[in-house]
Every structure is written in C-alpha cells, then in structure tokens.
Amino acid sequence: MRAMNIERRVYVCGPLLAALVVLLVPAAAAASDSPTLRVTRPAAGGIVLDVADDTVAVRKEVTADRSVVTLTTAKDRLTISIHRGQVTISGPSGAMTMGGGNGVDSDRLVGLLQRSEAASRARTLLAQVEEGPGTFAGQSLLLTRAILEIGSGSVNALNQHQQWVAERAAQKATPYRAQGRPMVLRAAFLEPAQRGPGECWDPYEKEALRIAKDFADCTDDLYWYEAHKWAGCSLIYAVRAEGAMAWYIACNGGVPFQG
Secondary structure: OOOOHHHHHHHHHHHHHHHHHHHHHHHHHHOOOOOOOEEEOOOOOOEEEEEEOOOOEEEEEEOOOEEEEEEEOOOOEEEEEEEOOEEEEEEOOEEEEEOOOOOOOHHHHHHHHHOOHHHHHHHHHHOOOOOOOOOHHHHHHHHHHHHHHHHHOOOHHHHHHHHHHHHHHHHHHHHHHHHOOOOOOOOOOOOHHHOOHHHHHHHHHHHHHHHHHHHHHHHOOOOOOOHHHHHHHHHHHHHHHHHHHHHHHHHOOOOOOOO
C-alpha cells in the first residue's frame, strides 16, 4: 500500500482538480484582476518574484543556496527563510527555526501561520496565480504556498506539486516502456559548462519524485484529525523540494536560465 500511495494520492486528486478547472475556467477568463507575477534578476545568480494585490504583497528572493519570502500587509509582516534544510519563520507574533537538528514543532508552526494576517492573505493570493509548476517561477511560488497552507490544514499546493512530479516522471518513462527497453542513466560529474539541460533536470526530477513518495509514506497512516503530524510532513516536503530546486539552480550555473 505504501508503494502505491503516491499514485493513489496524485491520480485520485487529478480528476477532481481537472473538473474544478473546467468549472472555473469561464469565471477565470472573465476576471480581469488576476494577480500578475513579476520576475526580475537584480544580480547575477539571483532572482526575485513579486506578486501583489491591494491587500498583500509577496516577494520571494531566490539564490542557489537560499530563498527568502517576505509577506507584507498594512498591519502585518511575515518572513520565511529556507537555507540548507533549515527554515526560519518570523513575524510580530514570534519567530521559530526548524530543521538542522531542531526538529519540527508542528503546533507552534501552525499557530504562527494561523495568527498571521499576511500569511492568510498571501495564501489566498498565491492560489490565484496562473503560473503553474511547469516553470521555475510557478513552481517556486507553489512551494511557498504549500508552507502557508499548513496553517489552514490544506494540502492543495502539495497535491498540485505531486501531480506535476508524477506526470513528468510518467512522460519520461513512457518512450522507454513502449520500446520494451530498460532506462539507462549515465552517472558522471560534469562542470556546469559541460552539462546539458537533461543532465541537471534528470537528477532533479528523480529527487522530486522521491520527495513526493516520502511525503506519501509520512502521511500514509495518519488520520484526518492528526493535523500537527500532517503539518510536519508538509513542511518537510516543502523544505526538501526547495532544497532540490536550489541544487537544480546551482547545477545550471545560477538563476539566469529561462523557465
């Protein structure tokens, strides 16, 4: 059952998500105020993602070894920093650091996010961003949204990211299965200038799939009312996924790559 968990979670949710998309497309098309994602590269090796409406501003600064998200409203400000598997969340109601041997204080994490107006409004805003996980910017904001959803008990962003991972893995495996041949991956260390796109993407994709399966295993035996344990699994997933993305950026020689 555990081995099949990721497929069950992803593909059961898939048709439901598809149905919701079909239902919501007319309304989305009619709306003219959908948030605009602005991407800038103020310095070599870095990227800044900005999205805002009249209630909240979200800024995410990403380099090859860390990401810093700042959520700002008129009355609140929350910062989420992820660096080498360690996440620090700070705001007017307190601060906490998790990972790096500190463990995950799930109850405190949930409470901190629930008390933050900026987190609540940013979660709603990011759910409206049209950019999907098929681009670097879309995927990066999706993982931020996954952390914010911990405070509401939702796993919509995690499901969306897992679905993308599973679809990418299936697309890559299909040609080899159709030919009846095993898939052979070449293992070698290459300098960034020598690497082709696939030599960075393939290991990243494999790690993303492993992270998704580990999340499924983490939540496999949990009940719906064990919110604190779900929160811990969700945070670990999002932080590991951010770490895998940081490796992918570094493998590509920095953030100036497209996508």
